[in-house]
Amino acid sequence: MAVRIDDLDRKILVELQADGGQSLDDIAKSVGSSKTPVWNRIRKMRDAGVIKHQTYLLDAEALGFEACFFVLIRTSEHDASWQQAFLKALQDRPEVQEAHRLAGDIDYILKVRVKNARAYDTFYQALISEVKVHNVTALLSMEEIKSTTSLPL
Amino acid sequence: MAVRIDDLDRKILVELQADGGQSLDDIAKSVGSSKTPVWNRIRKMRDAGVIKHQTYLLDAEALGFEACFFVLIRTSEHDASWQQAFLKALQDRPEVQEAHRLAGDIDYILKVRVKNARAYDTFYQALISEVKVHNVTALLSMEEIKSTTSLPL
DNA sequence: TATGAAAGTTTTAAATA
DNA sequence: TATTTAAAACTTTCATA
Numbered sequence: 001m002a003v004r005i006d007d008l009d010r011k012i013l014v015e016l017q018a019d020g021g022q023s024l025d026d027i028a029k030s031v032g033s034s035k036t037p038v039w040n041r042i043r044k045m046r047d048a049g050v051i052k053h054q055t056y057l058l059d060a061e062a063l064g065f066e067a068c069f070f071v072l073i074r075t076s077e078h079d080a081s082w083q084q085a086f087l088k089a090l091q092d093r094p095e096v097q098e099a100h101r102l103a104g105d106i107d108y109i110l111k112v113r114v115k116n117a118r119a120y121d122t123f124y125q126a127l128i129s130e131v132k133v134h135n136v137t138a139l140l141s142m143e144e145i146k147s148t149t150s151l152p153l
Numbered sequence: 154m155a156v157r158i159d160d161l162d163r164k165i166l167v168e169l170q171a172d173g174g175q176s177l178d179d180i181a182k183s184v185g186s187s188k189t190p191v192w193n194r195i196r197k198m199r200d201a202g203v204i205k206h207q208t209y210l211l212d213a214e215a216l217g218f219e220a221c222f223f224v225l226i227r228t229s230e231h232d233a234s235w236q237q238a239f240l241k242a243l244q245d246r247p248e249v250q251e252a253h254r255l256a257g258d259i260d261y262i263l264k265v266r267v268k269n270a271r272a273y274d275t276f277y278q279a280l281i282s283e284v285k286v287h288n289v290t291a292l293l294s295m296e297e298i299k300s301t302t303s304l305p306l
Numbered sequence: 307t308a309t310g311a312a313a314g315t316t317t318t319a320a321a322t323a
Numbered sequence: 324t325a326t327t328t329a330a331a332a333c334t335t336t337c338a339t340a
Contacts, residue, residue, distance in 0.1 A: 094305030
């Protein structure tokens, strides 16, 4: 799945990650090229799936999402149908911002963003009533020290 | 820090999160309003800090970032100077995409995105040589099941 | 809130290195 | 093959009704 990217492509991606609102002219100036080549490369990388999505990042606290939990899940079920049901449950819940299947004795980790602790409990009860899980540990974030979507290109 | 947002604002934010490349006209049509009010509201929310940043999300795997770790950290040090040094170490390392200070017996969780397991080891050795930590557990992601930056508005 | 005009940006196409 | 130039289509921004 790895795509070949040259130095100019990389510089363009750095600019796009850092500020997605810049004009082509600004990006071209920053990377030492001009508008059309930059535009062609962006399009190529979009078509290749290297650039997935353009978005705006919002301030969770300002919007009243004051609780963030990391949830560690162990399960005794490992068959395909359980996994599919679990996956669907996660996809269907918008408060689940991230979900990873892990190596080792913890099977899954979730990042769950909710308005408050009560909303987390509601989420948790709904989840465990939908799919059977063996053991759940919730880690409550007190402070978001760092948060970036940028890859270290 | 909570900001008051009405129903139209919320709809606009939903659109901006879902696709940050839409024109004002498209957004206006989706939310059932017209260009000028939408534009005024976006500006107001940007000024209020509700909208923080416009960016492009990239495909980590396609760019060769094939390893993602969640790192659970316990420390015996809790004084201000240690905390400041730890914070600076995290800010300085671009492979740390997220860092949270936690409630409970695990003190911190990090999300670390690297090219491979060797790169994680390099990161880990550098971190523990810079700041003293009591106990570190690394959880290796086998599969990213879900990943979104959208808040459940 | 709506209209519309000015400034700026993206996108395509043709010409050039 | 990649870049520059140029021009058309579209978008943002802002003044005015």
